[in-house]
Amino acid sequence: MPKSPKEAVDRAAELTALIVAANHAYHELDAPEIPDADYDLAVRELAQLEEQYPELKSESSPTQTIGFGASTLFTPVVHSVRMMSLDNAMNLDELVAWGKRMERFVSDPITYVCEPKIDGLAMSIRYENGQFVRAATRGDGRVGEDVTANVATLASVPKKLGGKDVPAVLEVRGEVYMPIVSFTGLNARQQDAGLTLFANPRNAAAGSLRQKDPSITASRNLAFFCYQLGEVAGGPGFKTHQETLAYLRDHGLPVNDAITAVDSLDAVHKYCEQRLENRHALMYEIDGVVVKVDSLTQRDEMGFTTKAPRWAIAFKFPPEERTTLLRDIHVSIGRTGQATPFAILDPVFVGGSTVSLATLHNQDQVAVKDVRPGDHVIVRKAGDVIPEVVGPVLSMRPKGLKKWTFPKECTTCGQPLVRREGVSATFCVNPACPAQQWAGICHFVSRGAMDIEGLGERTVSLFLQQGLLQDAGDVFFLDYNKVRTIEGFGDISVENLRASVAAARDRPLANLLFGLGIKHVGGAGAAALAKGLGSMDAIAAATVDQVAELDGVGMVIAESIVTWFAEPSNQVLIEKLRRADVNFDGPAAPDAPQTLAGKSIVVTGTLEGFTRESAEEAILERGGKAPSSVSKKTTAVVVGEGRGAAKFTKAQELGVPVLDEAGFVHLLKTGELPG
Numbered sequence: 001m002p003k004s005p006k007e008a009v010d011r012a013a014e015l016t017a018l019i020v021a022a023n024h025a026y027h028e029l030d031a032p033e034i035p036d037a038d039y040d041l042a043v044r045e046l047a048q049l050e051e052q053y054p055e056l057k058s059e060s061s062p063t064q065t066i067g068f069g070a071s072t073l074f075t076p077v078v079h080s081v082r083m084m085s086l087d088n089a090m091n092l093d094e095l096v097a098w099g100k101r102m103e104r105f106v107s108d109p110i111t112y113v114c115e116p117k118i119d120g121l122a123m124s125i126r127y128e129n130g131q132f133v134r135a136a137t138r139g140d141g142r143v144g145e146d147v148t149a150n151v152a153t154l155a156s157v158p159k160k161l162g163g164k165d166v167p168a169v170l171e172v173r174g175e176v177y178m179p180i181v182s183f184t185g186l187n188a189r190q191q192d193a194g195l196t197l198f199a200n201p202r203n204a205a206a207g208s209l210r211q212k213d214p215s216i217t218a219s220r221n222l223a224f225f226c227y228q229l230g231e232v233a234g235g236p237g238f239k240t241h242q243e244t245l246a247y248l249r250d251h252g253l254p255v256n257d258a259i260t261a262v263d264s265l266d267a268v269h270k271y272c273e274q275r276l277e278n279r280h281a282l283m284y285e286i287d288g289v290v291v292k293v294d295s296l297t298q299r300d301e302m303g304f305t306t307k308a309p310r311w312a313i314a315f316k317f318p319p320e321e322r323t324t325l326l327r328d329i330h331v332s333i334g335r336t337g338q339a340t341p342f343a344i345l346d347p348v349f350v351g352g353s354t355v356s357l358a359t360l361h362n363q364d365q366v367a368v369k370d371v372r373p374g375d376h377v378i379v380r381k382a383g384d385v386i387p388e389v390v391g392p393v394l395s396m397r398p399k400g401l402k403k404w405t406f407p408k409e410c411t412t413c414g415q416p417l418v419r420r421e422g423v424s425a426t427f428c429v430n431p432a433c434p435a436q437q438w439a440g441i442c443h444f445v446s447r448g449a450m451d452i453e454g455l456g457e458r459t460v461s462l463f464l465q466q467g468l469l470q471d472a473g474d475v476f477f478l479d480y481n482k483v484r485t486i487e488g489f490g491d492i493s494v495e496n497l498r499a500s501v502a503a504a505r506d507r508p509l510a511n512l513l514f515g516l517g518i519k520h521v522g523g524a525g526a527a528a529l530a531k532g533l534g535s536m537d538a539i540a541a542a543t544v545d546q547v548a549e550l551d552g553v554g555m556v557i558a559e560s561i562v563t564w565f566a567e568p569s570n571q572v573l574i575e576k577l578r579r580a581d582v583n584f585d586g587p588a589a590p591d592a593p594q595t596l597a598g599k600s601i602v603v604t605g606t607l608e609g610f611t612r613e614s615a616e617e618a619i620l621e622r623g624g625k626a627p628s629s630v631s632k633k634t635t636a637v638v639v640g641e642g643r644g645a646a647k648f649t650k651a652q653e654l655g656v657p658v659l660d661e662a663g664f665v666h667l668l669k670t671g672e673l674p675g
């Protein structure tokens with residue numbers, strides 16, 4: 001907060017400029033420059049300043065107006081009933097405080113209606129005598145723009161109302177949005193065509209509506225949910241919001257099934273928590289929950305502020321997009337030699353954690369996004385997805401900022417980087433590259449593989465520097481006398497390390513195979529190979545056809561396996577592991593009942609009683625398949641904590657049953673889906 005009135009005036013001017021520019025970019029250009037979260041913070045800070053220094057307040061302040069006037073691209077439409085915005089609650093405490101205030105306003109108890117806050121665009125759709133006649137955007141709340149031709153292409157917007165007693169005029173308000181599957185499909189097509197990607201489904205929906213050619217809008221698969229009435233003539237009287245929604249539904253309008261009425265603030269709290277936890281489980285993006293008072297009589301008592309009704313509030317989820325400073329771009333070399341550019345950021349709280357590194361994926365992505373060290377960039381972290389840089393905020397770019405170019409040489413070993421024909425990845429192809437050795441050994445000793453306690457990333461790095469390790473096999477031939485001389489290693493830690501290395505010799509063959517880091521061979525593939533061929537020597541000697549024949553192994557893995565074992569340096573590694581007496585034998589013949597024969601089960605997220613590997617092993621042991629992606633042939637998808645939205649969404653789309661852990665245990669035991 002500014003210390004003096006002068007500072008307050010300057011800060012208010014700065015915030016006003018930022019908000020006005022953001023409004024322009026968002027409402028008029030459909031190209032938001034800064035994330036909603038940063039916008040909301042700026043509006044809040046300005047409102048606080050105006051409260052502290054009332055002389056800063058004016059009618060034209062962005063705190064007193066909604067959005068921005070309609071652009072001139074489409075014909076203006078004056079809304080007969082104003083389209084209001086909502087006040088925000090930034091956390092659950094603010095939400096409950098709002099509810100308590102409302103409860104003091106009225107004498108009877110309040111029923112609340114909780115609605116997912118769809119991240120799309122507000123739309124007003126008008127029916128006259130049951131016929132769709134017009135669709136208009138919100139604009140500044142009083143005047144929007146006519147997008148009738150485009151909205152007419154949406155399958156979820158009926159052109160004719162159903163039901164009995166159709167009113168003379170019915171205006172519905174709701175949200176036009178882009179379902180996540182449509183968004184990912186659109187961006188994939190954009191990428192193939194070398195066009196700029198849309199940052200998120202909201203921007204994509206906005207861009208798709210603002211088309212002069214409605215056939216483009218039609219190809220974008222937008223959808224609509226309604227949640228409010230505008231002007232109505234000749235309709236029945238309603239007592240509650242729930243009645244209104246039922247009426248809209250009865251006339252064939254799309255109302256979200258996830259809307260729930262509850263009778264206490266505790267229940268509102270619970271609904272919001274659950275929605276927040278499962279925000280990525282829906283087919284569309286939501287950025288919060290809208291809580292509304294159900295009784296229309298109580299709403300009348302509560303009334304409106306200049307901008308928003310008092311009887312509703314938007315509980316905003318913590319942001320998944322924020323702006324921060326891009327300090328630098330580095331390139332990391334993975335165990336396959338792949339060079340991945342990543343951003344070093346000023347730490348920023350986004351998507352539930354503080355992020356200071358974010359991926360830039362590959363050379364093409366940096367080129368398309370053209371982010372430069374010194375830029376302010378938008379960082380996105382959605383659910384369990386790794387943080388990524390969406391793009392630069394061009395209006396904040398300092399003058400003369402130099403374009404960043406992808407290095408020509410490996411940043412670790414200095415050898416030239418190679419870009420293979422037809423792929424977006426760039427590689428360091430020097431097998432002796434210390435970065436690759438480090439990543440490969442770290443993977444080999446990691447939990448799903450040889451699981452060697454006491455050999456963390458830092459220790460591997462130290463051992464590489466000291467010449468104690470060159471490849472994964474050296475882990476079993478460590479010179480412990482030399483280890484003892486390294487700072488931080490005493491007798492106890494050396495003995496502990498020796499014991500964990502010794503224990504690793506007996507790990508299952510599947511763990512060893514997985515640890516070798518063969519391309520495309522994950523935990524499930526390794527388990528299928530170990531079970532199907534029975535020993536390391538049988539796998540090494542197998543042909544592509546023999547490997548591809550195994551249950552749970554496809555052609556891609558088969559070819560990768562055969563190529564890997566044909567490589568002389570890998571044969572040397574296998575012999576080193578044999579000399580170290582590492583277990584090369586697969587599991588004994590299965591004795592578990594083959595309850596899952598012919599079934600295919602996908603596991604996603606973390607389960608309590610299983611690791612991912614052991615869950616997949618349990619499926620394979622019972623004769624089932626455990627592929628990593630969902631298809632029409634999938635019997636069920638088992639969903640644990642923190643699972644990715646994609647598999648869940650795909651399962652819902654294809655009508656594949658989704659099981660929790662208890663359902664999974666039932667399926668393992670009986671081979672049947674829970675009833």
Ligand code: IVH
Nearest residue numbers: 084086115116117118121122175227290314
């Ligand atoms: S009610 C007067 N309900 O959120 C009440 N709005 O931040 C008007 N939104 O402008 C809005 N889902 O674009 C309402 N279930 C929902 C909503 C919702 C998304 C959007 C809408 C509104 C903005 C306010």
